[in-house]
Amino acid sequence: MANIRFQALQTVATRTIQEVNFPSNKISEYFGANVFDKKKMREYISKEAYDSIINSVEYGEPIGRDTAEQIASAMKAWAISKGATHYTHWFQPLTGTTAEKHDAFFEPTVDGSIEKFTGDALAQQEPDASSFPNGGIRNTFEARGYTAWDPSSPAFIMGRTLCIPTVFVSYTGEALDYKVPLLKALSALDKAAVDVCQYFDKSIEKVYASLGIEQEYFLVDLALFNARPDMYLTGRTLFGHMSAKNQQLEDHYFGSIPSRVYAFMQDFETEALQLGIPLKTRHNEVAPSQFECAPIYEEINLAIDHNQLLMDVMDRVAKRHNFKVLLHEKPYAGVNGSGKHNNWSMITNTGKNLLSPGKTPKNNLMFLTFFVNTIKAVYEHADLLRASIASVNNDHRLGANEAPPAIISIFLGSQLTEVLDEIETSRISRKAKEESSLWQGIPKIPQILKDNTDRNRTSPFAFTGNKFELRAVGSSANSANPMTVLNTIVADQLRKFKVDVDKLLKKGEKKDVALLTIIKRYIKESKIVRFEGNGYGEEWQQEAEARGLTNIKTTPKALDALVSEKTQALFESTSVFTRREAHARHEILLEEFYKKLQIEARVMGELVNSVIIPTAINYQSKLVENVKGLKDIGLPESSYEAQLSIITKLSEHINFIKSNNDQMVEARKKANVIEDVRERAIAYDETVKTFFDPIRYHVDKLEQLVDDALWPLPKFRELLFLK
Numbered sequence: 001m002a003n004i005r006f007q008a009l010q011t012v013a014t015r016t017i018q019e020v021n022f023p024s025n026k027i028s029e030y031f032g033a034n035v036f037d038k039k040k041m042r043e044y045i046s047k048e049a050y051d052s053i054i055n056s057v058e059y060g061e062p063i064g065r066d067t068a069e070q071i072a073s074a075m076k077a078w079a080i081s082k083g084a085t086h087y088t089h090w091f092q093p094l095t096g097t098t099a100e101k102h103d104a105f106f107e108p109t110v111d112g113s114i115e116k117f118t119g120d121a122l123a124q125q126e127p128d129a130s131s132f133p134n135g136g137i138r139n140t141f142e143a144r145g146y147t148a149w150d151p152s153s154p155a156f157i158m159g160r161t162l163c164i165p166t167v168f169v170s171y172t173g174e175a176l177d178y179k180v181p182l183l184k185a186l187s188a189l190d191k192a193a194v195d196v197c198q199y200f201d202k203s204i205e206k207v208y209a210s211l212g213i214e215q216e217y218f219l220v221d222l223a224l225f226n227a228r229p230d231m232y233l234t235g236r237t238l239f240g241h242m243s244a245k246n247q248q249l250e251d252h253y254f255g256s257i258p259s260r261v262y263a264f265m266q267d268f269e270t271e272a273l274q275l276g277i278p279l280k281t282r283h284n285e286v287a288p289s290q291f292e293c294a295p296i297y298e299e300i301n302l303a304i305d306h307n308q309l310l311m312d313v314m315d316r317v318a319k320r321h322n323f324k325v326l327l328h329e330k331p332y333a334g335v336n337g338s339g340k341h342n343n344w345s346m347i348t349n350t351g352k353n354l355l356s357p358g359k360t361p362k363n364n365l366m367f368l369t370f371f372v373n374t375i376k377a378v379y380e381h382a383d384l385l386r387a388s389i390a391s392v393n394n395d396h397r398l399g400a401n402e403a404p405p406a407i408i409s410i411f412l413g414s415q416l417t418e419v420l421d422e423i424e425t426s427r428i429s430r431k432a433k434e435e436s437s438l439w440q441g442i443p444k445i446p447q448i449l450k451d452n453t454d455r456n457r458t459s460p461f462a463f464t465g466n467k468f469e470l471r472a473v474g475s476s477a478n479s480a481n482p483m484t485v486l487n488t489i490v491a492d493q494l495r496k497f498k499v500d501v502d503k504l505l506k507k508g509e510k511k512d513v514a515l516l517t518i519i520k521r522y523i524k525e526s527k528i529v530r531f532e533g534n535g536y537g538e539e540w541q542q543e544a545e546a547r548g549l550t551n552i553k554t555t556p557k558a559l560d561a562l563v564s565e566k567t568q569a570l571f572e573s574t575s576v577f578t579r580r581e582a583h584a585r586h587e588i589l590l591e592e593f594y595k596k597l598q599i600e601a602r603v604m605g606e607l608v609n610s611v612i613i614p615t616a617i618n619y620q621s622k623l624v625e626n627v628k629g630l631k632d633i634g635l636p637e638s639s640y641e642a643q644l645s646i647i648t649k650l651s652e653h654i655n656f657i658k659s660n661n662d663q664m665v666e667a668r669k670k671a672n673v674i675e676d677v678r679e680r681a682i683a684y685d686e687t688v689k690t691f692f693d694p695i696r697y698h699v700d701k702l703e704q705l706v707d708d709a710l711w712p713l714p715k716f717r718e719l720l721f722l723k
Contacts, residue, residue: 003712004227011223012722017259018321020266027273034082035276036075036155044074057152058206060187068119075155076105076117079162087117089125089147090163092178094133094588096478098308099168101125102161122164123149133591135584137174145170150179153305156275165305174581178480181576182301185487188574192494193346193354193370199501199511200366206349209487210467211303214294215310216285216338216475218326219261221722224714225324229611230603234596235328235393235476238604238692239612241700242334243717246288253286258723260321261291268317269293275313277306287335288720297343300487304480307340311476327476330396332716333696337397338475344486345467346370356466365515369497372420372522374468375410377493378461379526381485381570382408383550383561385461385470388485390558390589392596394474398553406558407544407551408472409531411459417532424523428516458535488576497522555593556681562586590677594684601668601688604695608661611712612699613654619706620650646705653698653705660698664691 023030032039041050049070055061063071079087088100107116125147132145146169153165168177175181186209193207225231230238247253257265269279278296285292298306311327318325330337346354354370357363378385386408389398398406412420460472473482497518504514528547533540541551552558561567563586571577577585623643630640637644671683703711 003710005712005714005718006709008221008223008227008714009718009722012221012718015221015260015322017263018267020263020270022266022270023274030270031273031278032276033274034157035274036078037276038154040078041071041074044078045070049074053151063123063151065119068123070119072117072119072122075122075162075164079155079157080105082157083160084157084162085160087121087162087164089149089166091147091166091168092308092478092480093168093176094135094178094585096476096592098312099132100161100163125166132168132176133588134170134176135587137170137172137176137580137584145176150183150301152183152299153302154276156309158275174578174584178304178478178484179301181581182304182480182484182487184576185484185491185574186300188491188576189346189487189494192491192498195498196369196373196494197348197354197366199369199515200363201348201350201352204348204350204352207354208347208349209300209483210297210345210347210353211300211479211483212295212297212343212467213303213307213479214281214292214339214341214343215307216290216292216340217314218287218290218328218331218338219264219318219323219723220289220326220719222319222322222324224719224722227712227714228719229607231324231326231331233603234600235326236331236396237333237716237719238600238607239696239699239703239713240333240716240719241703243715243720246335246716246720247286250286252284252288252290255284257282257284257291260723261323264318264321264323265291265293267320268314271313271317272310275306275309277310277313279310285336285338287332289723290336290338297345300344300483304478304483307479329391329393329474329476332720334716335720339397339471340473340475340477340479342470342473342479342482343464343467344470344483353466355463355468365512368423368519369515370494371416371463372519372526373493373497374490375412375529376497376522376526377486377489378408378410379529380493381489381567382529383552383558383564384485384489384567384570385482386472386550386552387558387561388482389470389472389474389477390555391474391477392555392593393476394472395553395555397474398472405458405460405535405541405551406553407535407541407549408460408529409535409544409549410529411462411532412530413463414532416463417530420523420530423516423520424527426520428513428520459531460535484576488570488574492570492574554685556590556678556685559586559589559593559678562589587677590681594671594677594681597684597689598668598672600692601664601684604692605661605665608657608695608699612702613658615710615712616650616654616702616706619710620647620654622707623647623650650702650705653702656698657695657702660691660695664688664695667691 023033041053049067052063052067053071056063085106086102086104088102090098090100093099103121105117126145147166148169150165150167155162155164157163167180167183169180170176189209190207194204197204197207220231228237230236265282269282272279278298279293280296281292281294283292284290295303295306297303314325327338329339348354355367355374357367386406460470462469462471470482470486473479500518501514504517505511509517528549531540544551563583568579568582571582572579623646627640627643627647667687671680671688674680674683703715
């Protein structure tokens with residue numbers, strides 16, 4: 001009987017292209033069809049109720065009970081008209097995925113039954129809190145937690161269920177999700193940015209953070225995926241020799257999309273568009289079987305909700321096409337991993353992008369203010385930003401040949417670098433009567449268009465025209481975590497900027513002179529975080545060390561920044577995290593880190609003992625029988641030297657694998673008894689994980705030696721190229 005690998009290959013050979021049905025030939029006719037958006041609200045609820053929701057979203061005003069009842073009734077009527085039978089509070093616990101508990105609209109009565117959905121059910125639910133990661137905030141016997149409606153993110157229908165985006169908090173009010181701190185960070189940024197905008201434009205009353213998320217992913221046939229226990233248990237291949245051909249010809253990048261993949265893309269995009277996710281772009285990425293999709297920019301809270309929903313939709317639709325979506329940051333060794341580039345900007349209620357220069361000196365001064373403050377914020381809190389993108393998955397990717405290094409630096413492009421350098425060395429004229437003569441010897445700032453700066457793919461934080469791109473976020477991550485940090489540190493820096501400027505104004509300094517004086521100081525103070533060169537090079541690591549920049553390569557130590565005194569002061573001053581919440585998240589992330597390594601070590605050990613070594617011994621036995629047969633018929637030893645050599649090599653690899661696997665098990669046992677969660681995570685990183693690569697090396701050597709007909713695990717050439 002053929003082994004599981006060949007069964008999977010036979011299944012792949014019979015695949016056909018799944019037909020895709022489109023609701024309409026025009027996307028505009030079905031975009032948002034499954035979303036209770038503003039258009040549908042106006043249709044189903046009164047003007048007073050509609051205005052109440054808008055005021056809640058824009059100004060944080062509470063929604064009254066009567067209004068909530070009306071909105072719930074309208075949502076129910078709309079959802080039932082779309083075929084929904086259930087509703088759920090859809091939230092983002094600290095598992096990194098989304099969560100939902102479905103309840104039926106159906107409710108029995110004395111006379112029969114009715115379809116019921118109340119304002120109370122809309123506004124609040126009570127799921128079990130103890131079973132989600134909580135970092136010690138909740139005990140098992142204190143299970144109560146609450147989900148509460150987030151009206152800024154519209155309800156939507158998945159299948160036959162009305163999904164209501166919500167926050168998730170403990171009985172005592174601590175955040176147990178990603179959304180609560182994000183909303184707090186956005187509120188802090190809004191207030192701080194508006195206060196600074198008042199120096200330039202009194203009509204600005206609100207500032208929104210804007211985000212566009214580029215999602216990279218791999219596809220693999222479902223049969224091949226199921227034939228790899230390491231992939232379906234850990235999300236990545238723990239073994240596998242590189243294919244003779246991978247990405248070295250760069251022929252997959254932006255190439256013609258394979259037909260079966262194209263059908264999958266069209267299918268999941270159609271579902272995503274009906275859910276209001278404004279997908280715009282799709283293309284092949286660098287590695288074989290790697291792809292990317294990207295939406296139009298949205299308000300940041302909605303953009304993150306949409307990205308979490310998108311990953312779920314992609315996974316569901318992929319199964320219809322007999323694919324598995326791999327969102328792991330590094331599913332295959334030796335080829336590019338996947339990221340989730342976060343393109344971030346700030347937009348005013350008047351439509352002004354604060355990171356886009358204008359045609360007048362006043363607009364350019366406004367741009368410089370927000371531009372330089374963002375740089376200063378990243379400089380001041382580089383370690384915290386590094387912590388926000390830290391994970392065991394991302395550790396495999398950061399610093400590899402396709403991803404930015406663990407050193408946080410900022411790329412600006414040659415034009416803006418020159419502008420900042422000239423401002424730093426220029427003299428500010430305090431006697432200037434006209435704005436145009438305020439600066440002496442400083443060139444006019446170019447109006448930055450989309451393609452005015454180069455795209456430095458080696459930079460973790462790059463200015464790319466009218467936005468900053470945080471490229472270090474991992475493909476499977478919830479972007480709320482790094483975006484909470486980015487918006488918090490920028491909010492904090494803008495508040496400090498206003499304090500510094502106001503001090504000079506109180507001394508009688510002219511406003512523009514005061515603004516430029518502080519900007520000039522910030523440029524000088526944050527200069528060391530700016531880097532225009534190759535972030536992949538060894539030279540940069542040496543230069544970064546000389547500059548005093550940190551290079552924290554592993555997650556357990558990177559996460560220390562979450563609970564430093566500097567970070568505690570930042571979170572408490574902005575009201576984003578309490579000290580207890582920050583420490584809880586630190587513990588949760590450390591636990592997630594070592595548990596994922598623990599799972600990988602267990603899977604590796606099981607595969608080695610029950611699959612790899614028996615396969616190698618089986619092949620070795622066949623060679624031994626062959627040698628004995630040749631001996632028996634009287635052939636000289638020289639005629640079977642090759643077989644003897646292979647037998648010897650097989651023994652060497654088997655012995656090494658067995659010995660190191662046993663040592664890894666012992667290291668894991670020792671790590672497991674360490675009580676301190678940080679020390680346990682470090683032990684897994686430094687004493688357990690260190691066995692992974694050596695064991696893999698020898699397993700991959702066996703893959704090259706063992707008869708292809710016997711090797712049980714689908715190989716890289718099959719995983720990456722069969723579509």
